Amino acid sequence: MAKRRSKSNRAKSTYKSEIKATDQKKRKTLRLLRNLAIATPVVGVAGFFSVKSVQATICEADLTKVGKGVPSIVQIHDPNCQLCAALQNQSRRALKSFEKDSYRFLVANIRTDDGSAFAAKYRVPHVTLLLFDKKGGMTQVVRGPIDQDALENILSAHMKRYG
Structure with a gap:
């Protein structure tokens, strides 16, 4: 058991x-x-x-959108540049006061063929904003970095005149 x-x-x-x-x-x-x-x-x-x-x-890299019926702001941008990043942030903040459909913010990355060709065409270095009218005519070159208030005034005047 x-x-x-x-x-x-x-x-x-x-x-x-x-x-x-x-x-x-x-x-x-x-x-x-x-x-x-x-x-x-x-x-x-x-x-x-x-x-x-x-x-x-x-979408922002499509530089063919310049001159398609609304004013364009094109930043000549180097992704490795801190000043370019600061200018891009400033630009985005300044553009928040405008309706999105009233402008185009585009970025010409100088590390790409299209971006470097665009910068060469207008003979500008990076850390630069190019302002265009509705038809694609360049109206102003803004070299950065720039004071936030000054940038807002420049963009506001551009939108009033060409918007």
Whole structure:
């Protein structure tokens, strides 16, 4: 009888081990599903903003939009230049006071063929804004960096005259 008890105890012990192993597998699976449920929206939102940023960059790089019915502001930009980044931020802040459809803000990246050709055509260096009328005629060159108030005044006068 002692042998039967020991076999029965071993069977119970094995059964308990199997239940523990199954519980651990379930916990791991549930933990994985929870983590996936948390990560999916985070990755999706990050992807959405990345795509939006790339689309905006592509749209702003299309220099053929100059002279298409609205005044254009084109920044001659070097992505490795801190002054260019500062001028771009200033320009975006200054343009917030205007309706989006009343102007085009474009960026001529001098690290691309189109951007460098555009800068060469107008013989201007980076850290520069070129202001164009509705027909694509260049009306003014603004060399940066520039005081925020002065930039806002220049853009306001440009929009009033050519907008």
